[in-house]
Amino acid sequence: MQRKVHVIHHTHWDFEWYFTTNESFVQLAYHLDEVMQALEEEQIDYYLLDGQMSILEDYLTSFPEQEERLAQLVKSGKLAIGPWYTQTDELIVRGESIIRNLNLGMKLAESLGGYMNIGYLPDSFGQSKDMPKIYNGFGIQQAVFWRGVPNEVTTKREFHWNAEDGSRVLTSNIKNGYFVGVGLIYSExxxxxxxxxxxxxxxxxxxxxxxxxxxxxxxxxxxxxxxxNQKLKNVELIESSYDRFFDAISENELSVVEGEFISSSVSKIHRSIYSSRYDHKYLNDKVERRMIYQAEPLMVMAEKCGIPYKKGLLDRIWKLLNKNHAHDSAGGCNSDKTNQIITDRFVEADQLSYSLVDYLTRKISESRMNLSENELIVFNTLPWKNKKVMKCEVSTPFAAISMEKDGSMVPFELIRTRKEFSGSIRREETDQDPANYYFIHELLVEVEIPALSFVTYQVVENTVQNNKESSKKSSRHSIENADYQIIFEAGELSLIDRKEGTTYKNFLAFEDSGDEGDTYDYSPPYTDHSYRLDLAEASCEATQNTLRSKLVFNGEWNIAKDIQEREWKKRTQVIPYQLTIELMKNSHQIQFHLEIENQASDHRMRVLIDTPNKNDFSYTDTPFGTIKRAVVDRHIDDWRELGWREEPTAIFPMLTYVNSHTPTSSWTVFSKGIKEYQFVGEDFQTIALTLFRSVGYLGRPDLLRRPGIASGNEFKYIPTPDSQLKKKLTFKFALQLDKNYQPAKLSKDYLNYAMSTPYYQIQELNRFTTTLKYFVSNPLKNKVAVQEGIVFDSDKLVFSSLVKTMDEAGFDIRVYNPDFCQEVNGEIIKGSHEMSYTFVDLKGNAVSSTEKNDIIPLGTFKPGEIKTIHIVD
Known part of the structure; x- marks a missing residue:
């Protein structure tokens, strides 16, 4: 039988890498001329423009006159574009970011005539187990990728890739890379x-x-x-496309595989890239959280108040983020000049997103009925009642304050008060009018806010001494709340689970080791010297109060300043640090805030949290689910003999948490921006979170964990001194102890921990509370009253997003079952009045009939299933 070779002509256009997107754009400007010429003159039949729209958007911004020419080629089927905006990382960006990426890419492609309806990610560093259900949610039934499939799962190039909810994509795995076909051009x-x-x-x-x-x-x-074709017998090469290829193999007898693909058995996978350029990971996590859980729900709330929904503004921010989610960009394996542009995009997205939240909270607050000076309006952008201790600042003309709600006192604690001047500043402070001074009070306030709503508190003058946080100093430093007690005594840190009456000694430490790797991978030096770092030599101050208790450690760690010192076992580099441990009232998390001043090179620092559990597996969240992973790879000792491309160290990606549990004990570590973990210790009882890696080259050859040629550019050392991260670094994580592992509840607990509470104060003394406060703003003509939002309060399902629908006729709420083996049913969404609702797919197409009720029964969720509910009220 004659074999048919489908020749697919394409380019892989890295958005940025060792070059910047600006530098490659010059080539793109001329490259697309050649593409259009070759297709129009029928020198080639078909061309695949790498499945991403961001590069075309950039091109048409400069050359809008070429839009119709490009559109004709797309409509004729000669030029394949989309469906992505950028070729996303799948493992360390949130699921909603992946959805926004496809939404943006598909919308742009449709404006030019349509998109390639294939999940095309030829170079992403690993494949998330959730991709089949994401693809199916967009009507995509085929996928193409290269990296990560282990030989022991399948050696076949084509297979059905299933998710746990039954979603399936017909998959072509390019095992020799997207560049294998250049042999056709150069080889005889x-x-x-x-x-x-x-x-x-x-x-x-x-x-x-x-x-x-x-x-x-x-x-x-x-x-x-x-x-x-003249040389080969029984083989015919034809110009083709992936659509034609999938049609040709659709009737083949194919195996079915499930799960994520992060194996290095057939290709490099860079299993420690999740800690490269931690500063980027931290910024990305912060902006993603704000966009998904504050800005987008707040826009829905604002529209109900009469403030227009600005989807174009949201899209602008998401485009900035999605550009940074391209696989190299998200990984951090770039030149310093490229990483600086990535940083700039994060800063721009950060400024736009927090300004959006600031504007909307102010507009709503100042448009309410019966405004009073010094009111504090606090918002809840989550669909369940929020009761927590929040931190805020208020500006008042009085030196001492109290907090009230509807005439009743509200618990609060004063952190500090500072005196500020509101008049026209002068060179000499003595020339400033004393009447123009006011006070800024930094507070902790216990608030309770209904779902998707706001509550008003009154800041009033108090002639009695303010309720201040107090410090107590002794050789035995201790803090506690209803759940935990933490004791620092004789240089040792102990944790007491008060509800269980169990003590865990020395549960927290840090580790510093050498890193002779590069921006792709951690690799220990050929001669390493690693060590645990503790708090024994630190100064400690304890503050115990009703709403917040904290321990503050200030100290210095001595570590090796570079690889050479590590080989000599010298430790001359001083690393100043401050560690704050906080217990909040009614909070189930122990919160940690670490700041260090890194001045050392080529090292990796991790935080070590000792659990009481002997662990065979770890558990963590994925874009739309959770995953169970073995704490040690079965091929850790024979990977070289098997010819694997890198050591399969059990270093793994995480989104928001990592968990260790037994039937009676669950330990969860939450993070804000830390994306990498490993279980270590004799019984793998210790959770090691990689805080950061400090490395000086984009790629290095002959690493202990990755032998052979350098990743990236194998022909040249590309220094990346900025990736040494010699600067102040901030790390935020939390520990939670439970009896049982409940993944949906953990996702909810994470949001209660990680999300700040937006607020606005009615006052004109301080015009610099936010950048936009200085600008004037008209209140709405129709005054705003408190509105009740929908309520989704579940410990079995995860709230994923709340956005205005694509057709702008209502809003969509998305939820999913994070459990990979258990069904969920009986969950509901409550409304304050009758609503029309329809279940839709991820693209907004109806998958059910429309119903009306004030309660929306969500039905049965398969393991891992996502549901989106379109609501018009």
């Missing part, structure tokens, strides 16, 4: 190339992607196809 050994791409094929149809990084058009493609 036709038989060898066909033999290479035949290995693992499931039928007589083979795929040959001809392209590479920022590769030009091969104008001689047809000539080379003809050369091969």
């Amino acid at each position: 050994d036709a038989d060898s190339l066909v033999e290479t791409i035949s290995e693992g094929a499931t039928g007589e149809d083979l795929v040959l992607p001809v392209g590479g990084d920022q590769r030009y058009i091969d104008f001689n493609l047809r000539e080379r196809i003809e050369v091969y």
Whole structure:
């Protein structure tokens, strides 16, 4: 039988890497001329523009006159574009970010004539187990990728990839890379190339992607196809597309596989890239949280008050984030000049998103009925009642204050008060009018706010001494709340679970080790010296109060300043640090805030949290679910003999938490921006979170964990001194102890811990509470009253997002079952009045009939299933 080789001409256009997107744009401007010329003059039949729209958007911004020309090629089926905005990382960005990426890419592609309806990610560093259900939610039934499939799962190039909810995509795995087909252009050994791409094929149809990084058009493609066709027997090469290839293999007998693909058995996977450029990971996590759980729900709330929904503003921010989610960009494996541009985009997205929250909270607050000076309006952007201790600042003309709600006193604690001047500033402070001074009070306030609503508190003058936080100093420093007690005594830190009456000694420490790796991978030096760092030499101050208790440690750690010192076992570099441990009233988390001043090179620092559990597996969250992973890889000792591309160390990605549990004990560590963990110790009882890695090269060859050629550019050392992260670094994480592991409840607990509470104060003394406060703002003509939002309060399902719908006729709330083996049913969404609702897919297309009720029964959720509910009220 004759075999058919589907030659797919393409380019892989890295958005940025060792070059900046600005530098590659110059090539793109001319490259697209060649693409259009080759297609219009029928020198080639088909061209795949890497499945992403961001590069086309940039191109059309500069060359809008080319839009119709491009659209004609797309509509004719000659030029394949989309469905992505950028080729996303799948493991360390949130699921909603992946959805926004596809939404943006599909919308742009549709404006040009349509998108390639294939999940095309040829170079992402690992594949999330949730991708089949994301793809199916968008009507995508096929996928193409390269990295991560272990040989022991399947050696086949084509298979069905299933998610736990039953979603399935027909998958083509490019095991030799998206660049394998350039052999067609340069090699005369036709038989060898066909033999290479035949290995693992499931039928007589083979795929040959001809392209590479920022590769030009091969104008001689047809000539080379003809050369091969003359040389080969029983093999025919044809110009083709992935659509045609999938049609050809659709009837093949294919295996079914499930799960994530992060194995290095057939390709590099960079299993420690999750800690490269921690500063970027921290900023990304902060802006993602704000966008998904504050800005978007707040826009829905604001529209009900009469404030227009600005989707274009949200899209602008999401485009900035999604550009930073391209696989190299998210990984941090870039040149310093590229990473600086990535930082700038994060800063821009940060400024836009917090300004959006500031504007909306102010507009709503100042548009309420019966305004009073010094009112504090506190918002809840989550769909369940929020009761917590929040931190805020209020500006008043009086030196001492109290907090009230509807005439009743509200518990609060004063952290500090500072005196500020509101008049016209002068060179000499003595020339400033004393009447223009006011007071800024930094407070902790216990608030309770209904779902998707706001509450008003009154700040009033108090002639009695303010309720201040107090410090107590002794050789035995201790803090406590209803759940925990933490004791620092004789240089040792102990945790007491008060409800269980159990004490855990020395449960927290830090570790510093060498890192002779690069921006792709951690790798220990050939001669390493690693050590635990504790708090024994630190000064400690305890503050015990009703709403918050804290321990503050100030100290210095001595570590090796570079690889050479580590080899000599010297430790001359001083690392100043401050660690704050907080217990909040009614909070189930122990909160940690670490600040260090890093001045050392080529090292990795981790926080070590000792659990009482002997662990065989770890548990963590994924874009739309949870996953169970073995704490040690079965091939950790024979990977070299098997020819694997890098050591399969059990270093893993995480989104928001990592968990260790037994049937009677659950320990969860939450993080804000820390994306990497490993279980270590004799019984793997210790959770090691990688705080950061400090490395000086984009790629290095011959690493202990990754032998052979350098990743990235194998022909040149590219220094990245900025990736040493020699600067002040901030780390925020929390520990929670439970009896049982409940993944949906943990997601809810995480949001209660990680999300700040937006607020606004009615006052004109201080015009610099936010940047936008200085600007004037008209209140709405129709005054705003407190409105009740929908309520979704579940410990079985996870709240994912609340956004205005694509058709702008209502809003969508998305929830999912995070459990990978258990069904969930009986959950509901409550409304204050009758609502029309329809279940829709991730693209907004109806998958049910429309019903009306004030309660929305969500039905049965399969393991891992996502549901989106379109509501019009």
